[in-house]
Amino acid sequence: MNRKDAARSWTLRGARTEYTVAVPEHGRWLELVAWGPHGVSDGPSPVSYDGPTPFLTSGDSAPIEYGTDAARPFAGPDLVVETATGDRRVSWDFQEADGDEQRLAVTFADPVTGLRTVVHYEIPADTDVVRRWVELTNTGDAVLRLVRAGSAGFCVPTPHGARVSYQWGQWAQEFQLDHVDLGHGGFTVGSSQGVPGHLYVPWLAIRDQAEPVGPTWGMALAWTGSWEITAERDTGGLTRVRVGRHLPDGPLDLPAGASLTLPVAAGAYSPDGLDGLARxxxxxxxxxxxxxxxxxxxxxxxxxxxxxSVDAENQLALARIAAELGVETFVVDDGWFVGRPDDHGGLGDWTPDPAKFPAGFDAFIAEVRALGLNFGLWVEPECVSPRSKLYSEHPDWVYAIEGRPITPIRNQYLLDLGRPEVAEFVHSTVDGLLRQHDISYLKWDFNRPRTEPGRGAASQLPDAGRVDLDGAHVANLHRIYENLRRDHPHVVIEACAGGGARTDLAMAARSDVFWPSDNTGPLDRLAIQYGFLHANAPHLLSSWVTDAPGLFDPRPRSLAFRFVLAMAGVLGIGADIRHWSPQERAEAATWIARYKEIREIIMHGTVHLIGGPDQSRCAVQYTAPDAATVVVLAWHTGRLDGAGLLPFRPVRLPLHGLDPAARYRHGQHHYSGSHLQAVGLPVHWTTTHDAELVVLHRV
Structure with a gap:
């Protein structure tokens, strides 16, 4: 880069990475120079291209950070704007930039439409994640229509082909990690359900095919509504990833004088493959x-x-046993409120059922608290049952199309949270429960996507205009979460959506823990958690020990397996512990005590994923911030190769990030750091021993 270009070039620096962008001399866009480890921009750009582009424009091949269809008419724009006359191809020119090594704002303007665009960057201190978002302002005198409203384009050099890693799923089978090799063309994942959804995760990773465990770039979207991520590799070896909102209800209107801030897209870099990217x-x-x-x-x-079938008697019977095991919080799930003998009624009428709690709900909670337990409650406040009192009084509060029947899912409708009066009802309902009762844990569920893209009769009013239903719902959801956290800071909030259908970076910033799946079968859950930990930290992983068999792999596993599995994040129990034997209860109490000794390391430690659920070795390593303690959770996933009747050797788990010259102790066993990294920690599986918790202390 020559001296003249450097005047319009900016480098943001993270803990170990840097991100350099520049405005070319023509000033029509901002483009990437380099993204990688410190110093990567000191040399020729690995993504720049100024050669011939036959039958294309120069912008179609350039590493543009954010471009309209005027800059990228054929290769895929991030933003498509339409005027009142139907014209497109909005273009702009560079105006100004302001920033430092942590933040940057670059402004462009279009003199024809009056569209002002500010492209924002931020790298939070001590991280290697670049946050990007765009602020659009219509300074003109006519409405502008946003046909596509992406948040960012990320450019990755993939000269030998791109390996795209993504997570697919369905209900009870979320977070399935998979990969596709992209020679040329595109690959797209997303959701049109008004939530991130079960089918895909708003997360993607890109590597060059020649270096599958080398430099890896990741992208994710902080948006709790419909979304889309598209990776496209061009003939010149550049893979460009577009990240942003999906608009299932059609274009967004940007009136004269109005502004719109698009969701944050986050990019991450690691030199150490998917495992390093997870960290x-x-x-x-x-x-x-x-x-x-x-x-x-x-x-x-x-x-x-x-x-x-919730009542005070059976809940207290469970709570007494839970307290004896060492549980700290008791959560009453669905079924505690009036009109809820099954999933056909009750939602919306959030009053404790006096028939189920004859002495009163607060008296019941007090009995739970007297056992030394905190109390938690399940709610699903965005949904309403057709047979509820709320729906009879406010049938206009649900998403609907005038003259069309409403589509029920799980025998319920969805409240239009974008309406101010509905948002106020939802907030006041949950806030009221937390103020009226001694609640310290809230499980917020969401069991159906949005199907009707309208507001019924209200949407037919002449002055109703085009409403961003998705955006309004998400904005109010986020606002309610923020207000609840502000007003009830002691309450732990768990985000659930029929399992893992609402996990994204925006919810990670507003909730304390995620429920990743309704499937608690041990081997199924192992695969779910393996994928989850590639995109999410352990403090967000709620996991239960239950009696459930797997839906996709029903092979039995021991109680130890289930406990060690649930210890990989936030430990919970969901089994009917009334039927556990005294021996099982004693074993459970031991596991819970052991978890309490290591959970700070689980929450704060450096994570290494070892092997995987489809391999003979499968483990997760957590290294304490001071590196003095290493926790290893390991599971037996396959056959036993003769169960001791034929020659075999223990499975070895290669550990990472240790001091080769140091010695580590586990009980009576001592190992050098070099041995644990080069040879691995031995684990010996038998027909009765299928999981292991190892705590290594640096001597």
Missing amino acids: VWHQYQRQLAGERLGPRPVLYNSWEATYF
Whole structure:
């Protein structure tokens, strides 16, 4: 880069990485110079291109950071704007930039439409994540229509082909990690459900095919509505990833004088493959948690024990046993409120059922508290049952199309949270429960996507205009979460959506823990958690020990396996512990005590994923921040190769990040750091021993 170009070039610096962008001399866009380890921009750009582009424009091949269809008419724009006359191809010119090594704002303006665009960057201190978002302002005198409203384009050099890693799933099978090799063309994942959804995770990773465990770039979106991520590799070896909102209800209107801030897209870099990239995301999400990154309580949830048959007697019977085991929080799940004997009614009428709690709900909570337990409650405040009192009084509060039937899912409708009066009802309902009752844990569920893209008769009013239903719902959801956290800082909030359908970076900043799946079968859950930890930190992983078999792999596993598995994040129990034997209860109490000894390391430690659920070795390593303690959770996933009747050797788990010259102790066993990294920690599986918790102390 020559001296003249350097005047319009900026480098943002993270803990170990840097991100350099520049405005070319023509001033029509901002483009990437280099993204990688410190010093990567000191040399020719690995992504620049100024050669011929036959049948294309120069912008179609340039590493543009954010471009309209005027800059990228054929290769895929980030933003498409349409005027009142139907014209497109909005273009702009560079105006100014302001920033430092942590933040940058670059402004462009279009003199024809009056569109002012500010492209923002931020790298939070001590992280290697670059946050990007765009602020659009219509300074003209006519409405502008946003046909596409992406947040960012990320450019990655993939000269030998791109390996794209993503996570697919369905209900009860979320976070399945998979990969596709992209020679040329595109690959797209997303959701049109008004939530991130079960089908895909708003997360993607890109590597060059020649270096599968080398430099890796990741992208994610902080948006709790519909979304889309597209990776496209061009003929010149550049893979460009577009990240942003999906607009299932059609274009967005930007009236004259109005502004719109698009969701934050986050980019991450690691030189150490997917495993290293996971640690980058973990560090970032721990910063999002801030002062709320304390030890999560060991909880018991009553759902799988009683389902909708909730009453004070059976709940207290469970709570007494849970307290004896060492549980810290008791959560009553669905079925506690009026009109809820099953999933056909009750939602919206959030009053404790006096028939189920004859002495009063507060008296019941007091009995739970007297056992030394905190109390938690399940709610699903965005949904309403057709048979509820709320729906009979406010049928206009649900998403609907005038003259069309409403689509029920799980026998319920969805409230239009974008309406101010609905948002006020939802907030006041949950806030009221937290103020009226002694609640310290809140499980917020969401069991159906949005199907009707309208507001019924109200949407037919002449002055109603085009409403951003998705955006309004998400904005009010986020605002309610923020207000609840502000007003009830002691309450732990768990985000659930029929399992893992609402996990994104925006929710990671507003909730304390995620429920990743309704599937608690041990081997199924192992695969779910393996994928989850690639995109999310352990403090967000709620995991229960239950009696459930797997839906996709029903092979039985021991109680030890289930406990060690649930210890990989935030430990919970969901089994019907009334039927556990005295021996099982004693074993459970031992595991819970052991978890309490290591959970600070689980929450704060450096994570290494070893092997995987489809391999003979499968483990997660957590290294304490001071490197003095290493926790290893390991699981037997396959056959036993003769179960001791034929020659075999123990499985070896290669550990990472240790001091080769140091010695580490586990009980009577001593190992050098060199041995543990080069040869591995031995684990010996038998027909009765299928999981292991190893705590290594540096001598």
